[in-house]
Amino acid sequence: EKLRQWRMEGNLQGPTTIPFLGNSLLFFGCEAHDIGHRIMQLQNITKYGRVWRIWIGSHLGVFVADPKSLEIILKSNEVLNKSAVYNAVADFADGIVTSSGEKWRGLRKIVNTIFHNQNIENQVNIINNSSMVLCRLLEEKCDGRIFKIDNFIHECLLDITCKIIASSKTDMQLKENLTFTDDVRLGIHLSSDRCLKVWLHPDFIYEHTTAGKLKNAIVKKILGFSLELIKERRESLKGVKNSITVDGQHEAKPKIFLDHMFDYGREKNLTDLEISKFITDVILAGYDTSSCAISYMLLMLAMYQDIQEQVYEEIYDITGDSNRPVELKDINRMACLDRVIMEVLRHCSVPHVARRVDSPLQLQDKLIPKRSTLYLMLYRLHRDPEYWSHPDSFYPDHFLPENIERRPKYTFLPFVSGPRGCPGQKLSSILMKIIVSTILRQYKVTTTVRPSEVKLSMTMMLEVSGGSQIQLTRR
Numbered sequence: 001e002k003l004r005q006w007r008m009e010g011n012l013q014g015p016t017t018i019p020f021l022g023n024s025l026l027f028f029g030c031e032a033h034d035i036g037h038r039i040m041q042l043q044n045i046t047k048y049g050r051v052w053r054i055w056i057g058s059h060l061g062v063f064v065a066d067p068k069s070l071e072i073i074l075k076s077n078e079v080l081n082k083s084a085v086y087n088a089v090a091d092f093a094d095g096i097v098t099s100s101g102e103k104w105r106g107l108r109k110i111v112n113t114i115f116h117n118q119n120i121e122n123q124v125n126i127i128n129n130s131s132m133v134l135c136r137l138l139e140e141k142c143d144g145r146i147f148k149i150d151n152f153i154h155e156c157l158l159d160i161t162c163k164i165i166a167s168s169k170t171d172m173q174l175k176e177n178l179t180f181t182d183d184v185r186l187g188i189h190l191s192s193d194r195c196l197k198v199w200l201h202p203d204f205i206y207e208h209t210t211a212g213k214l215k216n217a218i219v220k221k222i223l224g225f226s227l228e229l230i231k232e233r234r235e236s237l238k239g240v241k242n243s244i245t246v247d248g249q250h251e252a253k254p255k256i257f258l259d260h261m262f263d264y265g266r267e268k269n270l271t272d273l274e275i276s277k278f279i280t281d282v283i284l285a286g287y288d289t290s291s292c293a294i295s296y297m298l299l300m301l302a303m304y305q306d307i308q309e310q311v312y313e314e315i316y317d318i319t320g321d322s323n324r325p326v327e328l329k330d331i332n333r334m335a336c337l338d339r340v341i342m343e344v345l346r347h348c349s350v351p352h353v354a355r356r357v358d359s360p361l362q363l364q365d366k367l368i369p370k371r372s373t374l375y376l377m378l379y380r381l382h383r384d385p386e387y388w389s390h391p392d393s394f395y396p397d398h399f400l401p402e403n404i405e406r407r408p409k410y411t412f413l414p415f416v417s418g419p420r421g422c423p424g425q426k427l428s429s430i431l432m433k434i435i436v437s438t439i440l441r442q443y444k445v446t447t448t449v450r451p452s453e454v455k456l457s458m459t460m461m462l463e464v465s466g467g468s469q470i471q472l473t474r475r
């Protein structure tokens with residue numbers, strides 16, 4: 001099979017390989033967060049085109065940043081399975097995002113039903129309440145000093161996600177010694193690092209190393225967090241069964257994501273520990289992406305004061321001097337903020353998605369062999385000078401209607417698309433608009449960081465290295 005794969009590879013360009021190692025030496029000495037940047041440096045459109053390959057030992061990886069090829073992949077029902085790279089986090093996040101085949105299909109059906117029937121008004125209330133708590137917590141930072149906003153935003157998003165998917169009553173932002181978001185960061189870092197070091201792959205070796213012991217402890221903490229959510233929900237459901245309304249009827253409450261996971265767990269005979277990996281996976285999908293984007297957005301608005309003023313004026317036109325919560329109808333009127341959000345997602349979201357090729361795939365003039373991994377290079381696509389007039393600048397006008405019209409389809413894919421695309425797209429837009437507008441109504445955001453100083457680190461998500469450093473002053 002490998003030999004056939006090697007013969008078929010002939011129509012793909014890429015760096016010169018050496019026997020057995022392929023292109024592995026190109027990554028020698030790289031840390032996990034450098035890998036993405038290393039691949040970007042290798043991607044030379046004039047030399048290899050927008051579809052190219054590398055070999056890591058006997059594994060063929062094909063990188064795709066060409067809109068027409070992406071359209072073929074995303075419209076096909078043949079390339080829906082995730083690559084084995086996602087197994088790296090399977091000991092704490094093993095659900096819809098990382099799974100393939102029948103397991104994914106079953107979970108996706110549940111997620112589609114939930115997102116289709118979601119109670120948006122209720123979600124808007126949850127988001128407004130958490131945003132107000134966030135703004136109260138930010139008051140202590142309103143002394144002109146520069147600080148990293150990232151953890152505040154992570155915890156706010158974690159709070160919202162846990163309330164939406166698990167109906168959690170705990171206010172995560174007010175919880176003392178909450179380490180979940182740091183634990184997740186460390187867990188992802190340790191997992192990616194292990195992936196790169198082949199000598200750490202056998203469990204019996206890894207478990208005896210310092211990194212292995214640390215990883216086990218972190219996994220326990222992460223899953224402990226999700227198990228708490230499960231326990232809390234089970235307790236509150238007991239209460240619902242016993243709560244009889246005045247007319248003797250049981251209160252019918254709409255099922256939330258975790259309730260569906262309980263049903264799924266019963267059907268498949270899963271333990272609470274297994275269910276906890278399913279929900280950690282969705283928690284990560286929900287909070288990490290949106291919170292990295294919001295932190296980056298605040299940094300950009302702090303750097304580009306003229307854009308911040310336009311966004312603020314738009315919000316002011318909608319809500320005036322009142323401090324009422326944002327309503328659903330307000331959200332559709334935030335066109336300028338919408339362009340800012342899209343420009344943020346062009347710069348700073350999921351850098352790539354890896355899919356497994358289970359049968360040979362024809363991508364225009366190229367045949368992609370079975371068992372290779374396709375990397376959908378969103379970061380590269382979103383910075384291609386062929387499609388973006390200001391590829392490396394922060395330029396929300398890229399998303400003026402006339403400019404959107406001018407670009408070919410499949411050039412902007414922060415949520416991917418098709419049957420495996422992100423189901424949280426609409427929710428994330430509501431989230432970002434409510435949180436950012438609530439902050440801007442109270443605070444003016446500034447920074448001393450210059451655009452040329454912003455470096456992005458790239459693992460599963462893109463985020464600002466060293467955090468988004470901003471200053472807040474009351475409006």
Ligand code: HEM
Pocket residue numbers: 096097098108111161282285286287289290293345349350353414415416417419420421422423424425427428
């Ligand atoms: C800025 C915010 C977000 C971005 C950029 C984003 C992006 C993505 C991307 C690129 C994928 C992978 C798609 C693929 O593999 O083809 C994905 C999957 C997913 N996202 Fe999001 N997402 C965001 C917010 C959310 C939110 C708020 C939720 C809901 C709580 C969510 C839930 C999911 C789920 C469940 C999946 C897995 C879908 C599947 O594999 O079938 N996402 N997201």
